[in-house]
Amino acid sequence: MEEDETKQRVKLGAFVIGGMLLFVIAAIFIGSASNFFSRTFVVSGIFKNVEGLKEGDKVWLSGVQIGTVKTVRIVTVGEVVVSLSLKEKQNDFIRKNATASIGSDGLIGNKIVVIQPGNSPEVIQDGDTINAVSPADTQQLINIAKEVGENTRSITLDLKTISSKINKGQGIIGELLNEGAFSKELRLTVHNLKATGENTARASAELSGLVHDMKHGTGLLPTLISDTSFKSVFAQTLVNIKKVSKNAEVMSRSLESITAKMNNRDNAVGVLLADTVFAHKLQNTMKNTESASHKLDENMEALKHNFLTRGYFRKKAKQEKKEKEKLEREKNK
Numbered sequence: 393m394e395e396d397e398t399k400q401r402v403k404l405g406a407f408v409i410g411g412m413l414l415f416v417i418a419a420i421f422i423g424s425a426s427n428f429f430s431r432t433f434v435v436s437g438i439f440k441n442v443e444g445l446k447e448g449d450k451v452w453l454s455g456v457q458i459g460t461v462k463t464v465r466i467v468t469v470g471e472v473v474v475s476l477s478l479k480e481k482q483n484d485f486i487r488k489n490a491t492a493s494i495g496s497d498g499l500i501g502n503k504i505v506v507i508q509p510g511n512s513p514e515v516i517q518d519g520d521t522i523n524a525v526s527p528a529d530t531q532q533l534i535n536i537a538k539e540v541g542e543n544t545r546s547i548t549l550d551l552k553t554i555s556s557k558i559n560k561g562q563g564i565i566g567e568l569l570n571e572g573a574f575s576k577e578l579r580l581t582v583h584n585l586k587a588t589g590e591n592t593a594r595a596s597a598e599l600s601g602l603v604h605d606m607k608h609g610t611g612l613l614p615t616l617i618s619d620t621s622f623k624s625v626f627a628q629t630l631v632n633i634k635k636v637s638k639n640a641e642v643m644s645r646s647l648e649s650i651t652a653k654m655n656n657r658d659n660a661v662g663v664l665l666a667d668t669v670f671a672h673k674l675q676n677t678m679k680n681t682e683s684a685s686h687k688l689d690e691n692m693e694a695l696k697h698n699f700l701t702r703g704y705f706r707k708k709a710k711q712e713k714k715e716k717e718k719l720e721r722e723k724n725k
Contacts, residue, residue: 431480433518434462437492437505439472440526445494445503451476452495453507458482461505476505476522486522487512493525 439445442464451459459478466472476492487510495506507522516522 432459432477433480433483435476435478435486435516435518435520435522437474437476437522437524438467439474439494439524440470442472442474443494443503443527445474445505449503449505450497451478451505451507453482453485453509458507474505474524483516483518485509486516488514488516488520489523490516491523491525494527 445461445464447461447464449461450457451461459476459482462475462477464472464474474492478486486507489512490510491508493506493508495504496502497504
């Protein structure tokens with residue numbers, strides 16, 4: 393009987409000791425998670441909206457839990473002060489310009505505070521205020537999503553209407569896709585542009601060849617372009633041509649005046665050209681003069697052979713011969 397009672401007492405004592413050990417282990421585990429048994433420092437952040445953040449939620453830095461949310465307190469409308477209890481020496485990684493934002497632990501998990509360490513040379517200290525980035529209002533996001541949905545629906549309806557018109561061949565795009573009149577005109581325009589481009593390319597090639605010939609070829613134009621010394625000669629030639637043109641103009645006016653006078657019967661030339669009767673008489677006079685001259689030559693020849701006058705002609709012939717010989721001797725000297 394006493395052995396059974398002793399066994400029961402041992403079992404009870406072992407149960408109590410085991411329970412106490414479990415309680416101590418749980419307390420240590422929970423305390424370590426809540427920083428109850430480690431030295432901490434506190435920083436604060438001011439948020440416009442905390443989206444359900446509460447005391448005891450975790451604080452993360454670079455994917456590592458470094459503390460918990462100590463208090464969440466509303467100061468005024470639109471200002472919520474959140475105190476963060478962070479583990480000792482974690483401030484070595486948090487700079488003065490660090491930022492804190494509110495996130496979610498998973499898709500539907502508890503809210504958490506995520507700290508971006510910053511890059512300032514100074515580290516954050518106990519009691520400092522950290523920069524806070526407030527999350528977007530859920531209702532505002534819902535309203536935005538609703539507005540986006542309505543806009544998407546409107547755009548879908550507009551696209552449906554546009555697709556219907558295009559399938560029916562209405563509008564420019566519809567005509568293009570359904571081989572309408574505009575499509576044919578556009579094809580013709582493209583064809584003409586292509587032909588114009590080919591002609592332009594051909595003309596450009598010909599112009600390039602012409603420029604090459606002008607620079608390196610022969611002839612007057614290349615010489616004028618490349619030979620600078622020929623420039624003055626060409627310029628003087630142009631001046632001379634200009635003078636010749638002026639002289640030709642003067643001669644033209646003179647010829648015009650002479651022609652006018654020739655057409656006038658008040659002068660001899662005009663009479664000769666215009667009066668046919670006078671011209672016929674003048675022609676007969678010239679014929680008579682020629683006949684008289686011929687008869688005079690015959691008389692002179694007869695005088696040369698006449699015994700009374702031939703001595704004179706012989707003497708004259710000798711004198712002419714002597715003068716001729718004298719001239720030849722002077723030339724030969």
